[in-house]
Amino acid sequence: MLPDVTDLANTISLTPAKAIGIPIALVGAVFLAIGAQLQHRGVVKVETQSETRSSGGLRLGQLFALLRRPSWVFGTLLLGLAVVFQLTSLYFAPIIVVQPLGAIALIITAVVNARVSGVRLTRRAIRSISFCIVGVGLFVTIATITGQSKEISQTELVIVLVLLVVITVAFAIVFALLRKRFEAIIYIVGAGVLYGFVATLAKVVIDRIHTLFIGASDTHGFEWLTLTCVIALIAAAAMGGYFVQSAYSSGPPDLVIAGLTVIDPLVAVSIGIVVLQEAADAPWYAIVAFIVAGILAVYGVFQLSKHHPQTQH
Template sequence: MPFEFNDLAEELIPQDPRVVFGIVLALIGAVFLSLGAQFQHRGVVKVERNTQYAGGSGLNVKQLMLLLARPSWVIGTLMLGFAVVLQLASLTQAPLMVVQPLGAVALVITSIVNARVSKVALNRRSIIAICMCVGGVGLFVTIAAFTAVDKPVTDEDLITILVILAVVLVAFVLAFIALRNKFKALFYILGAGVLYGFVATLAKVIISRIQNENFEWLTFTCVVALLAAAALGGYFVQNAYASGPPDLVIAGLTVVDPLVAVAIGIFVLDEASQAPLWAVIGFVVAGAVAIWGVFALAKHHPQTKV
């Protein structure tokens, strides 16, 4: 009996202390992500009010410049920048599939803070939706923590990621140009989440290559692609703030972002190659629950604009 217990413990508890450290960094980053989102949302709302902007068709250049003059938006941006630094640091310590989904902690913090700041209490359906988001992502990261493995990214894998990202960027740009007047917060949230999923993946690749002194044309291409995805994703986030509450924005980002990053980890980087069948089933169920929670929150949140 003791032998079986020890075997189980060794199987379930991560052996590398660097993974634990990476998880801690990711959790601290989630706190700054939450606070940064709240401050940025406040700045966007003030610009929206001062310019009579109704949201939906996209912020123009003048409105983007006005954001730079809003102290709340600048503070929020600095906090988000620190959250990104912590996230990148966590990616150097643990597999992408483990640390990336931990941003869901920010959803709980943002929901509490936004309810107090806006003085709009969450309704029962919104609370259930948030629990679905956090529960789904929590289950996902728990399974990933015990089954994911960190693998080196080959040039072929990297080219595949860049090609997929190029297609995604073109698709979102064309969709925005053609349908921007019909977009609601959910589109911007989903778009930003998808793009940031690629940003997280490319960031991990770039960090690894720099550490190995492998900075050549393919690495430089990754840097350019990362900046392009981050810029468009950031623009989508600001538009999402203009047409939806901050906790809805964070819900989309902390669910869609890690699911995309994890999908890349599974299908391209092969980080789940050692996962048993039960883990694969768990990934599917947990992901479905989390995504369902995002759509439910978008539908039932008391501050969602229709």
């Protein structure tokens, strides 16, 4: 039994250099929470001034109007800082460790939004948030114990890019056909899925740039596939950003953050498990636990969209 325990300790332990990524990710989560609240305030004010509630997403004129709202601009700057801290944390630590730490932003946003809006969270809403936190925490704990981080191959990267293209096209078609029927939860799911791919591609680009600078002999270099990753990353981030702003117009900020901090890491870690085979050596009960944890977290998001006081009419 002793060798097994030793192997487990070696698997889940973080070196001091990698552990630096954890506090960096937590600071980014704080910026994410505050920035989301400010952006939500700006979107609500723009919609109020337009005198008509936009159905099927924000219109182009409303998007330009956001640039004139100080709260939205400042919130965007804070979100920019959150992205910088997130990317920095990904440089130091594995994605399965730091990406889900954004769930801390859900707690902060829920508390801040309750105070700002004067709307107290109900027991059902608090229970839904608890499902999100527990589900994500369990999912990542299992991933940290059973997952084996490795460098992504060219073939695996192509698969990730193809999946991103397929999903983006699917969302674009659904958006074009069902634009008027879109509600906050649909935008949130779309943004969470896209940002999950963004996080994965960002980790790939960061690792390849790092490998290029240290001059490793086995590096692929910053070649055309890496450039394709950068382009795909920017496109997915832009589309996800539009979905987030549209979600703010039809839902409270803590619901938006719940979707992003749950669906985003679930997608990113799932890519690592399914495509990159990072959990290939995991026992069968770990796979079952993955599924249960994911269901708990996603269930919490949908329940929060149903029972949040600000989504009930």
